[in-house]
Amino acid sequence: xxxxxxxxxxxLGLIGASFGxxxxxxxxxxxxxxxxxxxxxxxxxxxxxxxxxxxxxxxxLAWLPKIxxxxxxxxxMAIGTVIDDIRPLLGSLQALTDVGSVKGQVVRTVRExxxxxxxxxxxxxxxxxxxxSGVTAAKADLFEHHMHILTPLxxxxxxxxxxxxxxxxxxxxxxxxxxxxxxxxVLAATSHLPHLLAFSLVDTLARESENREIFKYAxxxxxxxxxxxxxxxxxxxxxxxxxxxxxxxxxxRFQADLTILEQAIEHDDGDLLQTVFTRxxxxxxxxxxxxxxxxKN
Ligand code: NAP
Numbered sequence: 001x002x003x004x005x006x007x008x009x010x011x012l013g014l015i016g017a018s019f020g021x022x023x024x025x026x027x028x029x030x031x032x033x034x035x036x037x038x039x040x041x042x043x044x045x046x047x048x049x050x051x052x053x054x055x056x057x058x059x060x061l062a063w064l065p066k067i068x069x070x071x072x073x074x075x076x077m078a079i080g081t082v083i084d085d086i087r088p089l090l091g092s093l094q095a096l097t098d099v100g101s102v103k104g105q106v107v108r109t110v111r112e113x114x115x116x117x118x119x120x121x122x123x124x125x126x127x128x129x130x131x132x133s134g135v136t137a138a139k140a141d142l143f144e145h146h147m148h149i150l151t152p153l154x155x156x157x158x159x160x161x162x163x164x165x166x167x168x169x170x171x172x173x174x175x176x177x178x179x180x181x182x183x184x185x186v187l188a189a190t191s192h193l194p195h196l197l198a199f200s201l202v203d204t205l206a207r208e209s210e211n212r213e214i215f216k217y218a219x220x221x222x223x224x225x226x227x228x229x230x231x232x233x234x235x236x237x238x239x240x241x242x243x244x245x246x247x248x249x250x251x252x253r254f255q256a257d258l259t260i261l262e263q264a265i266e267h268d269d270g271d272l273l274q275t276v277f278t279r280x281x282x283x284x285x286x287x288x289x290x291x292x293x294x295x296k297n
Contacts, residue, residue, distance in 0.1 A: 004034040007069045010082050012039040012048045015099045016073025017138035020053040022171035025140045048135050061085050072098040076238040079106050083113040093120045095160040103151045103180040105242035119157040122164045125149045131230040144172030145295055151180045188246035195228050202229040
């Protein structure tokens, strides 16, 4: 009988634990899976077993059965420590992947730590998430109908890319591939910048002396726009410092456009406001349609 595929998840927060729950639930068509998990916080791996996230908790990475796949689901700046921890496993792995929201920094860290990029390494990033963190936030359907971006490297073994693709497809993700550089540019614009704006606006308003009064009267627009400001500060600290160049580039472009709007308001330039808002509405309507179509497929 074929041995199960042994998958080790390192970091059992929202993303790692959701992946574990989902892959245990869905399995792979051609082979059974056995999911092990490790977290630096004591008791989290045992809690993950109780929550149905894992088959087995790992308390010491020095004592492991043969592992086939490692999923690094830790904040971007913790990747270096994880690479040091799993160095003895690397020679026998079929695939190594991560879920970090920034890809360039993760690839640089792996190369710096190992002096090379191992053929089993296939960086990845699920375009799904939530403001909650930790093992108790795990959801088996978190990745269903969501994109999973893989950024295979010239060094990546095609068999490793195929295996990681199969695992994410098995849990309902729509796997796409792009370069590391393109990933970091696209995500700076569509995810990192909006989070920065939400954090900044909520902070500005919260520091006003009468902030309770302001929040009391805030309506749906503020609620929708500010939702992502409840995201994990450590994770976002890591993301902005790791994707500096791409974020600064899009932030400066946005600041220039914002200044144009500021001047239009100051000089009663209604035509300009009308033009910008109409263009933005049409782009948002198209996006809404795209999302609806993705949900249908
Ligand atoms: P999370 O809920 O905070 O979980 C991370 C877990 O990893 C925590 O339990 C943390 O322990 C543990 N950890 C940290 N360093 C470790 C180490 N060296 N060894 C073992 N465990 C370690 O974070 P998350 O939201 O799942 O995010 C994980 C990764 O997914 C990040 O790289 C993030 O960029 C990416 N991502 C997140 C989202 C999202 O919406 N949340 C979406 C897409 C991608 P402590 O609690 O002790 O720190």
